[in-house]
Every structure is written in C-alpha cells, then in structure tokens.
Amino acid sequence: MPRTSTVLDFKVQGAVILSAYPIHLQLKDRPAVVIGGGKVAERKTRSLLDAGAVITVISPVVTSAIQSWVGEGRVIWKNKTFQRDDVKDAFLIIACTNDRSVNGEVYEACNGRQLVNIADDPEKSTFTVPAVLHRGRLCLSVSTSGASPGLSKQIVERLESEFDESYEEYLEFLFTARKRILGAESDPIRKKQLLSQLLDARFAELTKQREMKERNRLLNRLISEGKLDT
Numbered sequence: 001m002p003r004t005s006t007v008l009d010f011k012v013q014g015a016v017i018l019s020a021y022p023i024h025l026q027l028k029d030r031p032a033v034v035i036g037g038g039k040v041a042e043r044k045t046r047s048l049l050d051a052g053a054v055i056t057v058i059s060p061v062v063t064s065a066i067q068s069w070v071g072e073g074r075v076i077w078k079n080k081t082f083q084r085d086d087v088k089d090a091f092l093i094i095a096c097t098n099d100r101s102v103n104g105e106v107y108e109a110c111n112g113r114q115l116v117n118i119a120d121d122p123e124k125s126t127f128t129v130p131a132v133l134h135r136g137r138l139c140l141s142v143s144t145s146g147a148s149p150g151l152s153k154q155i156v157e158r159l160e161s162e163f164d165e166s167y168e169e170y171l172e173f174l175f176t177a178r179k180r181i182l183g184a185e186s187d188p189i190r191k192k193q194l195l196s197q198l199l200d201a202r203f204a205e206l207t208k209q210r211e212m213k214e215r216n217r218l219l220n221r222l223i224s225e226g227k228l229d230t
C-alpha cells in the first residue's frame with residue numbers, strides 16, 4: 001500500500017523519517033523540571049525562564065548562572081541526584097545530565113502525556129529544542145531534527161542580519177495597523193487587499209530608517225484611499 005502522506009516524508013537510507021510537528025508552546029506558570037546543572041541545563045533553563053515557566057533544577061552541582069537565578073528566586077534548585085518522583089508533577093521535562101543512563105531513567109520515569117526532552121537521545125524525546133531568534137513578536141526557530149544542532153545555530157546567526165532589531169518595532173506596527181484595518185474595513189475583498197498592501201516593503205524600510213511619521217502617513221493613505229499608489 002502506498003503511503004498517503006508522502007509530501008513531507010523524506011527518506012534516509014531507505015527508512016521513512018516522519019517530520020516533526022512544530023509548535024510554539026505557552027509555558028507561563030507551567031511546571032518544568034530540568035535534570036542536570038551544567039552548560040546544557042543552563043541554556044535550556046534560560047529559555048524556559050524567558051517563557052515564564054516555573055522551573056525546578058535537579059542536580060548536585062549547578063553553574064554560577066543557575067545559582068544566581070536561584071538566589072533571585074527565579075529557579076528552584078534541588079541539590080541532589082535524580083529520583084523518579086522528581087518528574088511526577090512536571091508539564092515539561094529536560095534531561096541533560098552527563099550520564100546517559102540517568103537521562104534514560106528520566107525518560108522511563110515520565111508518563112506518556114508529559115513533554116520530555118532527552119538531551120543526548122533525540123529518538124526518545126517527545127520534542128527537541130530548536131535554535132531560536134526572537135525579535136519581539138517574531139520568533140524564528142530552526143531545527144535539523146537532530147542531524148546537526150551546530151548548523152541550526154549557524155543558520156540563526158545568518159538570519160540575525162536579515163531580520164535585524166528593527167523587526168521588533170516593525171512587528172508592533174504591523175500588529176496595531178492590522179487590528180486597525182480589521183476594525184475599519186468590513187468588505188472581505190477590500191480587507192484582503194489592504195492587509196496584503198500592509199506588507200509593502202516600504203513599511204519595513206521606513207521602520208528601519210525610524211521614519212515613523214512618514215510610515216504613519218503612508219498607513220493613513222492606505223486606509224483612507226484603499227491603496228498605496230495612485
């Protein structure tokens with residue numbers, strides 16, 4: 001029987017690899033447990049902090065950055081080695097000790113409904129962590145499905161110059177302007193035309209040049225006349 005979902009399948013040495021399903025998780029106030037306290041734990045904890053998770057780190061030793069988050073009351077540290085009970089209430093779990101068998105025990109201790117990342121075993125993990133570029137509301141994430149994390153990092157470094165810091169303000173502009181258009185225009189065809197012209201490169205360029213007055217003048221013209229160019 002031929003497979004029906006061949007579009008996204010790719011083959012490596014004859015084996016079909018299913019594509020991962022990318023999502024952007026909301027972790028605010030959700031319990032996350034990081035097992036391990038080294039370099040990898042520090043990197044994963046930093047991004048969990050940025051996402052507002054309630055983080056517990058389980059490790060007999062932690063880096064100085066983790067220690068300072070503990071001192072600031074931003075992270076709970078359990079100064080001990082891993083035990084099965086440590087993951088029972090967690091929504092999301094990251095196992096990143098330098099002991100492969102301990103990471104395996106973490107996996108075994110989780111139930112099938114928890115989100116689990118095993119830093120040295122992408123095959124077991126229910127999710128892997130991408131390399132990420134945040135520009136305010138814009139979030140670009142890159143993954144190689146475990147093939148080359150170093151390449152993911154390199155690709156994000158390349159994206160940093162194309163999607164420079166002005167994108168944060170540009171996204172705020174698009175967010176507000178789009179809401180204005182959605183509120184002002186009820187005709188679906190005209191609405192679609194306006195939204196498509198809102199993505200005219202001039203808006204991004206004027207934001208980059210910090211010509212906000214000219215940018216707003218252009219937006220007002222778009223909304224009042226229904227088009228940018230006469």
Ligand SMILES: C[C@@]1(CC(=O)O)c2cc3[nH]c(cc4nc(cc5[nH]c(cc(n2)[C@H]1CCC(=O)O)[C@@](C)(CC(=O)O)[C@@H]5CCC(=O)O)C(CC(=O)O)=C4CCC(=O)O)c(CCC(=O)O)c3CC(=O)O
Pocket residue numbers: 043044117118119120121122127128129130131132142143144145146147148149150151152153156
């Ligand atoms: C499967 C995955 C599991 C997961 O962690 O989710 C995983 C696994 C492993 N990484 C290893 C090595 C390295 N990882 C990095 C860096 C990052 N690794 C990240 C994610 C992932 N790493 C997931 C796949 C993502 C994907 O495929 O794209 C990033 C993107 C996100 C993050 O961790 O936050 C972050 C960049 C963040 C940034 O932008 O800075 C570097 C580069 C560096 O450190 O500079 C190296 C050395 C170079 C190299 O190996 O390429 C090893 C071997 C360990 C060993 O030596 O034994 C394993 C284990 C294995 O492969 O089995």
Ligand SMILES: NC(=O)C1=CN([C@@H]2O[C@H](COP(=O)(O)OP(=O)(O)OC[C@H]3O[C@@H](n4cnc5c(N)ncnc54)[C@H](O)[C@@H]3O)[C@@H](O)[C@H]2O)C=CC1
Pocket residue numbers: 035036037038039040041058059060061062063080081082096097098099102119120149
């Ligand atoms: N996914 C990724 O991005 C990467 C994954 N790795 C993998 O992640 C592992 C960790 O890497 P690093 O952070 O660089 O190692 P590290 O040596 O800096 O830190 C290891 C940590 O694990 C803790 N630990 C050891 N046994 C423990 C136990 N029984 N219970 C709780 N904590 C315990 C140690 O106290 C230490 O804090 C490596 O073994 C490597 O295979 C490495 C690089 C990148």
